Amino acid sequence: MKYEPPTALPLDLLTVEEMLRALAEHDFGKVFELARSRAGISYSRIATECDIKPERVGTLARGRGKITSFVKIVQIVDALRIPGHMVGLAPRPWEPTGSPAHMSSDEIGSTSVRRRTVLQAATSTGLAAALPALHRPPTPKRVNATYVNQLRARTARLRRLDDILGGGDTYRVYLSEYQATRADLRNASFTAGTRPLLLSVVAEQAQQAGWAAFDAGRAAEASNLYQESMAAALEAGDSNLLGNSYSFLAYQAADRNQAVEIATRSCATITPDTPAGVRALLHERKAWACAAAGQPAQTERALELARSALEEQPDGEQQPDWAAWVDQTELDIMSGRCWTELRRPLRAVPVLTAALSRFDSSHARDMALYLSWLADAYLRAGEVEEAAAVTGRALDLSAGVASVRPRRRLAPVLKQLDQHRDVSAVRDVLEKAAA
Structure with a gap:
């Protein structure tokens, strides 16, 4: 018989509208409350399996506080045997390989079955949550540069969703992608020199998910993702993404003087090798921080530096996709x-x-x-x-x-x-x- 943890949620509870809403919103306090009231699972058992103090479980169930650590979210999901697609994650390792979330578009078969599967996912978690599981390339036995490049190109394609959709639509997509790549980082083996490359992708995806969280009004989640992006960029030795992490944090900082300090730190990551688009992006974000803080001279100086970066861009210089949107029109708007x-x-x-x-x-x-x-x-x-x-x-x-x-x-x-x-x-x- 297959082992199920003592806190596994009954399947019928996972179809309850109140539970579906709580899972989609990552409201684990409500999840815990429903687990106790409807499934008879004690807070102490939840605490044991999810590695949370019992008093913390009770506090969350009373609607006080939130769980925003993505490592902890994954731990809770696995302990309660919640399918990954219900919370915007890639399929969990323990999920049956024949489940819809694990099936490729070819394996799903006919158009009618494929449409029904996608609509079922849309009903519970939003249409976008089904996309990563359906199309993400399988992880090789050993992560190599080819696989990392595929993920980077996929990240660029998914970024185009942000052109037409808001963060409320894209957040689950980007979060799922980030979590899946983090799982690769944690569990996979690597060919020589590949791990830092994957760390850069993790940093980029964390920024993408953080931006969507910010756009959707999830400031705490955005801040956590930017911090995780910063840690990954530091470990990867990627100064461009490190600078962008700082600029994102500055952009959402409530304290305007602190925002200027963080934006200044982002510009300090610029080196002679920093691509022109990245330099322009970091300088224009600093200009905004200075304007919000009421510093006209510093604002004008930062805008001049951003404009110079674009004007002096060498012919044929490659720009990272995450900075390619910065052009003269965007700079004029800023x-x-x-x-x-x-x-x-x-x-x-x-x-x-x-x-x-x-x-x-x-x-x-x-x-x-x-x-x-x-x-x-x-x-x-x-x-x-x-x-x-x-x-x-x-x-x-x-x-x-x-x-x-x-x-x-x-x-x-x-x-x-x-x-x-x-x-x-x-x-x-x-x-x-x-x-």
Whole structure:
């Protein structure tokens, strides 16, 4: 008979809507509470199998505190025998190899069966959670450079999802990919010189998952992922990804002076060998931190360095995919954002207007975000009707995008517009926002 740990959750409990929601949200306090109330599993038994103190289990079940360590999440999932796809992870080693999460698209067979399998995954965890398990290349007996390159190329392809989807849609995909590669790092053997290469992929994937977490409003998870990315980049000796880890941490830091310090640290990783796109990215992120901290001279200096990096880029220089999106248009948009933040609308409006006319509006979340700064700049310049028109367009673009950031950015703009409710264009956009 196959051994099952004493805390394995009954299969019928794994179909309960409340449990499905708790698993999808990583709300393990609710999972523990349901395990005790519906399956009769004591907190002490959960604590033993999951290597958590019993009092901690009880505290979590009462809704106080969270588990954000991904190592601990995997440990709990394995102890309770929760299938990986239910929490956004790759299939667990103990799952039956014939289960849908383990099957390739060819093995699934007919179109109707494949569609049903994907829809079942979509019902419980979201459509995107099924993608990594279906298409990730199998891990070889010994990880080699070819396999690492496949993972790096796959990571680049998955990054394209961020162009059209918000973090609420992509977080599970990126987290699953990161966890699967970490499992390779932990369990696999390597050909000579390959382990540092895989560590770099882990660092890159942690940043990708962290960005999606940040976009979805999961600040604590984002911070943890950025920290794990930093550790992996340090071990790999990858200064480019180390600098980007710092820049991500600076971008979400609540303390503005601390953000400047962290962004300065990110720029300190730049060497003569740092690709131009990476240098521009780190400098523009520092510019934003300085603008948010009210430092105009430092902001302008950082923007100049970013612009110089792009202008001086050697012909044919290879850029890492994670920095390839930084171009002159993006830098102009960042410049406009900075000048808006520094209350310089006469500088912000022209550069934002010109840059956004070149920006691909199919990137709805990003366009909505950038328009929010243009609306803010128009308001600071006293152009209320223009601000209302831009805000209305941003609201249209952000509708249905699984990202918390556009609405958060637009909230203070709408609050300012409310002071001009007597203007018909403003009333129209306020009614749109309310709807």
